[in-house]
Amino acid sequence: MPRTAATAPRALVALGLGAGLALAFSACASPARGPGDGGSGSPAELDGTWTLVSASDADGDYLPDAALVPGPVTLEIDGDEARGQAPCNGYAGELRVTGDRIDIGPLTSTEIGCDGGELEVRYLAALDAVDRVEADASGLALDGEGISLRYERGAAPPDDGAGSGTPPGAAELDGTSWALRAILASSGDATDGTSSSTTVEGRPRLVLDAGGRASGSAGCREFSGTWSIDDDVLAIADLEAQAADCPAAFVTQEETMLGALRQGAEVTLGDERMTLAAEMGAGTRIQFAFARE
Structure with a gap:
C-alpha cells in the first residue's frame, strides 16, 4: 500500500529504481498529475547528478544528519525524468521545466525504513512542491512557498x-x-x-x-x-x-x-x-x- 505524507499533495508508492537499469514498480501507480501549461524536459545545464547541501521548509532546516541516514541525498536529472536517493529510499518522477519554473512529480519511492524516515517525508514533500529553479555550473537551487533546497553538482560518496x-x-x-x-x-x-x-x-x-x-x-x-x-x-x-x-x-x-x-x-x-x-x-x-x- 502507498505511504502517504500528510504534507505532500500526492502519495508516494513503492518503486525499484537503478541507474542504467529498467524501472520496476512494485505497487499501484500514484495519481497522475494533470498536464502543465509549459514545455517538457529540462535545460541541458540541469542534467546530471546533484547532492543536497541544505534544505529548509516551514518547520525549519532539516539537512539529514549523516548519523541518521545511510548515504547522501541526491537528485539526478535526465531530460524529463528526475530520480535520486532520499534519506532512506530511492525515488523517481517526471520533471517539467519552462524558463525558471519547474514541476516535479508525481513521485514514487522504495519502502525501506531508516532512522531518517521523518526527514525523508519532508524532503519528498518539498520536491513535490517546488516551483522555481536556478542553476549554474556548480549549484542548483529549488524553491517553493516556504521551501528551499540547495544542491552542489556531483555525487558525494x-x-x-x-x-x-x-x-x-x-x-x-x-x-x-x-x-x-x-x-x-x-x-x-x-x-x-x-x-x-x-x-x-x-x-x-x-x-x-x-x-x-x-x-x-x-x-x-x-x-x-x-x-x-x-x-x-x-x-x-x-x-x-x-x-x-x-x-x-x-x-x-x-x-x-x-x-x-x-x-x-x-x-x-x-x-x-x-x-x-x-x-x-x-x-x-x-x-x-x-x-x-
Missing part, C-alpha cells in the same frame, strides 16, 4: 565520505548483519572523472557469521559462501547464488554485488556502517554502503 572509516579485523565483523543502502560508481580521477549513485533494488543484505559462513541476498537471489578478511579486503569464497527468475531491474545490481564479493572488496567500518569498495575493471570503482541491521 555514500556515507558522506564512506571509505575513510576504520579498517576492521575479522573479530569486528564476526556475527554482524548488514543491509545495503547505497551504491556509487565512479571512473577516472578526482579532477577528470565521473560518478553516479544507483538506487538499491530489493532488500540486499550481507550476514557474516562468527564461524566464517556468509549469507545474504543480492536483491533477488540469496547466496552463501565462506568469508574471510585479509589486508582489509573482504572476500567470499565458494560463493553460490540460488537460481531464480529475477526481474530485469535486478540483473546489473546482482552481478556487480556478487562479483565484488567473489573477487574481494576493501572494507571500512564507520558508526554502524560498513563500506565495501572494489575495482570492477575498465577504470570503474564501485562502493557499496551498508548499514548495520
